[in-house]
Structures are given as C-alpha cells and as structure tokens.
Amino acid sequence: MSLAISPLAPATFPLLPPLAGVRFASTSAGIRYRGRTDVLLVVLDPSTTVAGVLTTSKTRSAPVEWCVAGVRGGSARALVVNAGNANAFTGRRGEESVQRTAAAAAALLGCAPSEVFVSSTGTIGEFLPDHKITDALPAAVDALSGEDWLAAARAIMTTDTFPKGATRQAQIGGVTVTINGIAKGSGMIAPDMATMLAYVFTDAAIPAEALQRMLSDGVQTTFNAITVDGDTSTSDTLLLFATGQAGNPRDADLAEFETALHEVLKDLALQVVRDGEGASKFIAITVTGAESHRAARAIGLTIANSPLVKTAIAGEDANWGRIVAAVGRAGEKADRDWLSIRIGGVPVAAHGLAVPDYDETPVVAHMKGQNIVIEVDVGIASGRFTVWTCDLTHGYIDINGSYRT
C-alpha cells in the first residue's frame, strides 16, 4: 500500500552534518520490499560507547534481546538494521539469524560480534532470510560514507510516510560536539509489527554509564511521552552511540550536551507522532495539578489513548466531557469538583463545571487547526507532564484494516 505523506510532516528533512567516527551505507537486500533500500549498515570507530532503551514487551524480538545484552557491554562498532521483517516470534531460529548477522559484520569489520547491534522491523512471525542481509554486507562496507543521512533514514522506514531526522550541537568543556538522530515509526507499533526504531549518534566522548543515564532520563519526557494508539511493539529500540572523536575533555560538565540530546530525542519523538497512522491533527496534552509527575503522565496518556477523545478531535469537536471521563478512569487521584480544562488556551471547564457562556468562536477555530493544545488542571497538587498524540481517523482504519491483504 502506498501512503500519502502525512499532512503533519515537517516541510523538509534537516541537514545532518557528517559525524567523526560514523560512516554508513544503505542497500537493497530485497527482504520484503522491491525497488527501495531496506538494509542500513552503520560502522563506528573503535572506542565508541553505547546506551540503549528497549521495549519492555514480554514478547520482544530476538534482535531486541541481542541489543539489551550489547548495551550491557557498553561498547559498539556497528549497527545493522533491516526493514520488512521484524524477526519477532521466530524462536531459536530468530536468535540464530541475529547471531549470524552480527558474526558476518564482525568478521568484515574486525570486531567482536557483541559490538554489532542488530535491529529488524517489519512483518512478525516469519523467519528472517538473514543470508540476504549478510550477502549484502560486503558491498555496503565498500560503500561506507558519512554524508547521506537522509538515505540512512529512508532505508529503515516501513509504513512511515516521511523520513525522520534531527540534529543539534552543544559544547562540552569548550569543544563543540554534534548529535544526529534518525528514527522510524508511525505508531508505538506500526502495522504488522513494524516498530519504533531510533538511532542517535554523537562525536562526543562520554562514558557508557553517563550516556545511559542521560538517555534513560531523556526518554521519560520524549519517547515515553508519545502515543499513537497505545500499542507497544515487540521491537522498539532506541540506541545512542558516542564515538569520542570530537576530542572533548572527559571530565567536563555535560549539562549543555544533555539539553541538546533531549532536544534531539523530543524532535524525533514528535516526528513519529506527526507520522501517526492516518493522523490529521497533532495534539499536545499538558496535565498540571496532579498528585505527582507520574500521576500527571498517567492521566495524560489515558486522555491521549482514549478513542473517544481522539475521534472527537478528528471531528473538530471540543468535546471536553470525554476528557473528564478519561481523567476519571485514569486510576489516579482526582476530584471532579477541582478539575479545570482549557482547549486552545480557552477555559471551557473550571472547578468541576462548564465555564458558563465561554466564547466558543476561538475554540471552534482552534479545533479546525492542525495543532491542538489541551490543558487539564487536576487542581490537587503540583504534578505536571506533557504527552503528545494524534487523532484517530478513517485513515487509521484504512491502514490497519487492510495492511496484509
């Protein structure tokens, strides 16, 4: 199925600069797709550190389990990603596919297989023809370059309607370092077990432990603050590689880097929402006044995942009654009579009551726009969190009701 580019897509793919210590190539292995690239090889200079956050699914794929072990090791030399087959629910044979892929790349690059990270995205339950990947690797090694990040982002797409990239710079101890990221995903889970994959690279020199702490923290308010349909996949993978080639002092303060990293993660995460299947509206939901930040997040995600809220927004209906209902069932502390709601900045409900005779004109105009802002104040404490999601439209049903047929 060919899909039109999301109306919420950014105008252009950003210009990602070359990164010292990172070279890559994309190639066509014909795993599932024809006439496009479907394998990405990234080669990292020695001494590259790595951090990762991977799906907590109990049915996670063999590549995810491989990456979890690799992150524990803390160092990386390569990444191999294929699109079209998720190598999920493939048992022992799936594990062997990962091992063979890592071993082939390791042999070509002269590193340990445990330093090769492997991701697969696409159909579930089909054995991965890993020989197609390993056969393609030698030519990929010959074609390595640090230039074309757009091509790299394209090679990992499945039902994505646009490639996703982000870049930022920061200073560490007076040295400028760069962070580049690419991602794919069109839902927390895309049709037929595609997934959300994100790879972030920096030339900074940062020990694996510090890298992991910053990544784990950063994910909480970025990738763990988005939802398209509430479905978590078996393959979600976020990896952060630091090549150390920028030559920054290793004992310098990382605050500015951490801010830039957070911006890259948020940028990529919001692009995934903007490519949400069938999305016509981008929705930011900020919950304040909750018992804790955790409670605010739970309430925000309950609103964001409510099919009734999502369809109302698709219909450009400022139906705040459905938001009230979602707050009520979120399982967090709330009191009907302290709850207030703003839509597009306009108070529509306050302290448990509809705002009498509020001016509907700006609210109606806001609902017709592409960017919907919902603010919910629970009114009992100071917990605060923002989540991002998209609406639920006929397009979602079209895409997901007919993907395999």
Place this chain on the structure above:
Amino acid sequence: MSLAISPLAPATFPLLPPLAGVRFASTSAGIRYRGRTDVLLVVLDPSTTVAGVLTTSKTRSAPVEWCVAGVRGGSARALVVNAGNANAFTGRRGEESVQRTAAAAAALLGCAPSEVFVSSTGTIGEFLPDHKITDALPAAVDALSGEDWLAAARAIMTTDTFPKGATRQAQIGGVTVTINGIAKGSGMIAPDMATMLAYVFTDAAIPAEALQRMLSDGVQTTFNAITVDGDTSTSDTLLLFATGQAGNPRDADLAEFETALHEVLKDLALQVVRDGEGASKFIAITVTGAESHRAARAIGLTIANSPLVKTAIAGEDANWGRIVAAVGRAGEKADRDWLSIRIGGVPVAAHGLAVPDYDETPVVAHMKGQNIVIEVDVGIASGRFTVWTCDLTHGYIDINGSYRT
C-alpha cells in the same frame, strides 16, 4: 444522528413477563430528544431489596453517588432514569437536581427519597433540566403498568441501535422466580462499568446482603468482561431489585437463582457489545494458561482494547502478530516461546512460532463471519478468562467524530 441497527443485533427483543411488585411507565420529557420517550419510572412494592455495582470513575456523576448511598440503605421503592443528559460534571447543581428528582418521586409514591434511585445518561457538562422530569412524573405514575418491558428498554437508549432485554427463571425452595433485565450502552464501554446502565428485577425474596454478593460476583465475568473502546464513563450503573413477591422461602438455597442471574447479566452485557458503536464483528477472546485468572483477564482486555487487533478484525485479517504484541505489553507474566494462538479453532501459532503451513482456508472463512473466536494460551499456568469485544470500524469514527455536532 440516526443510526442503522447493528448487524450484530439479536433478531428480536425477548418476551419479558410481568413481575410481581414491579410496575413502570416511560414518557417523553423532551430533555434532549424529540419524538421519543426519554424518562423511565419504575415503582417497586414495599420491602424491595436492592444491590448495585457502580462506576469507579473519579469523576462519577451526581446520580451515581446518589445510587451508591441508596444501595448502602438496602431498600428501594422507585427508579427514575432519563436519557439525553448525564448530569455529570455539574457540581452542586447536579446534586440538587438528583435530590429534587428523588424528592418529587418520593412525594408521589409515599416513600423516603433515599429509596428512590436516579440515573441519567447522555451529554456531560450540561445542567439537567430536572423540572422536565419532575413535571412528567405524575402522568407516569398514572400510567404505571407491568407489561411493556420493550418500551421501558427503549426509553433509556442513547446511541443504542436496539433495545436490550433478557429474562430467565429459577427455582428457590421449590418456588419459581423470574429475573428480568434491561440495559443500554454502545460506546464508552469498558470493565469497571461505562456509560452503561442496566437494571435487573426479580420477584424473589432475597436479603440485600445476599443480593449484593451475587451481583458483585456475577459482574466479574459479565459486565466486567466486556469492552468496546476501553473508555469507562462517569455514569455506569447496574442495579438489582428484588421485590420479594414470589413468596419463596427466605432460607432456601440460592444456587439456581445465582446461575440464572449470571445468565441475565451475561446476556445483557453481550448485547451491549453487540451494539458497540460501528461494530461489524462480535469477538470472544479466551485466554488460558496465564499466571492467574486475574492475569488472564488483563491479557484478554489488552488484546480486546488494542486498536490494531480491532482494526485487523474489521479488515477480516487473521493478524495474530498483533495479538502477540498485545500479550507482550499486557504487563502480565508471559514467555514468547510458550505462547500459542488459535483463530476460529485453528492453531496459527504454537510455542512461540507460526504454525508452519497451516491451512488458511478455514481461518479466512472464519474471519469473514460475524462471530470471531480467538484463543490464546500463555502456556505457563492455569489462569483462564474470557472477554468479549467488537471490532473498530469506520462506523466508530463516524459516530464519535460527530456526536455533538
């Protein structure tokens, strides 16, 4: 908006016999709808006992809070239900509307206001014009009769496309007793009760405590085992009234009654699913082999609420990969390599792998039918639970994207 009758609707409304001690009338108060009844008054003979299960929402409506208090009292003389306005998120004024409604009915019937149960269903956040209800009550009292249960079921409908009723008989100590139930609900349906109203009446003589125990137990595998969209409402109400007019011995065994009660609850609950907004398929999901019954229920509900599973079924696609993903994210103990799935009785995945070369013909035929049967065996223990849901179609988007406009 006028909706076509659900394709999953039963062929006919069942014949509910008159029940000693139960009289009712429906009337048109013009609260929101025109040209149809929207208020139901039920009058119960003295000595009627009552039990109830009500929404756990933190933003539950004033009528729900009133009923919770009434159930605690244990006795009932009347029920007043209106459709079109939920009297939810209406603060102190909402509470006063309930009090006035109960007081008016109590004055007409010569009972305590606390013995009058009140329910409202419809739009949230608008003040209830309760004078329209109280104005209509005297004529309703004059029109009381025990005959037309179909009319009673119709008066409480909102977006329902068909009226819902069920009846069973049982023996208590050699005396035949009857149980009649009516219900409404078609969206915002999820366990822990949603905008789902159900009233069950029996002529049996049963103390309130025993009634409550049987109702609370019965709900677990019936109303708390269904979901349409995972949205729980502010107004869910299930009440069970026992008039005691059948003259059964009060110390007799209630086992047969409890079985019949369970059947009525299940019958009504499944009718609510069959009227799920936009539903084209009725789906039964049985989870076995889970760590506990509770875990089996959690896994079953995660599958049932997955938009990806629901849209796949709408598209008649036996996409078991999405079921695997839902099991994986349910938060319950599971092991990819022990999981097995049957669709329409045909094993499609076993012990963590696709069943090689399974015959797709009967599975394709099954997916084209109206009743979809999914069996998931987690393979680790003996927890078991069945949940019921419906698919997610364009009809759901149509209904919920334009309900208020």
